[in-house]
Amino acid sequence: MTLILGLITGVLFGAFLQQAEVIRFERQVGAMRLMDMTIVKFMLTTIVVGSIGIYLLSDLGAVSFAPRSLSLGLQIVGGLLFGIGWAIIGYCPGTSIGALAEGRFHVVWPIVGLLLGGIVFALLYPAIQTHLAPIGSFGSVSLPELLGISHWFVIAALAVGAFFLFRFFERKGL
């Protein structure tokens, strides 16, 4: 059942990504060149709606979750490395599969690179865990916990921030 749900969720998500045009090279690199903010609009809208949804479920006691562990070393170094690679290939892991499915066959090379990167990461894994992971390691911590305020304040701030950012993008034609 879990597998079937995974497939159904993936099919719907893939269709949404394709229809929003966010799986295109021009949209991804366009965002990083600060020319086309389509992917930022898509991501931020998903985040605002998703955060309201999952925190509502959590407040109702239907689900419980803990954010991914915080390690400044891993997130800063890993995040920057990902960004560098992302700008070079023009796709992220999820969108690469979608792009292949809509005919952008040149994406097989970035996919080969991502798979090879998986093996290189596996070989580097012990060193990363020993040297990088302990730097600024704080475990699972959410922004509302850190600030000591209700999660709804943080979500409201996120929504208002997204609204003004979107208004700015639309006025500038980005």
Added chain:
Amino acid sequence: MKITSQARPYVYGALAGLLLTASVGIAGQFFGTSTTFPRAATGVLQLVGFDLSNWEFAQVRDGALTGLAFPNWQLLFVMGIGVGAFIAARITRTFKAEALPQMWVDRFGAKKGTRIAYSIVGGVIAMIGARMAGGCPSGHGVSGVSQLGVSSFIALAMFFAGGVVTARILYKGGTA
């Protein structure tokens, strides 16, 4: 009803947010894709008879990070993205066979070898970074930030910081 191109990212972004909520509520699963890549790659190595048993990576949670975790929710999710994008592209006639991205050709020319070399190097860097950070734009960006995790806010900011600077270096002087 026709969705204007201006409204598209917002409408489908909101639908994706509802889908994430449903997935968490029904299956208890957050979106994520990048873990599937090292699992697939190590799975292929195992399949061709490569012995990974003395790799520390393969010993974590009895091989949960390798191909031994298949089939699982995320593998089907990743495959589903391909199926869904293919169906949507076919129905809306937006499926387009493309040899190289136009924006790339405008900047770097139509030589295939150049694109292949950059793609493989860039792909390796991107995947090392994603797994090091603990997620990619779907796992950290969408799922993690929706959970308001501090780690995910930092990771997402770093993705864009690294991306914007690199794009600036790569495409400087390129036509807008």
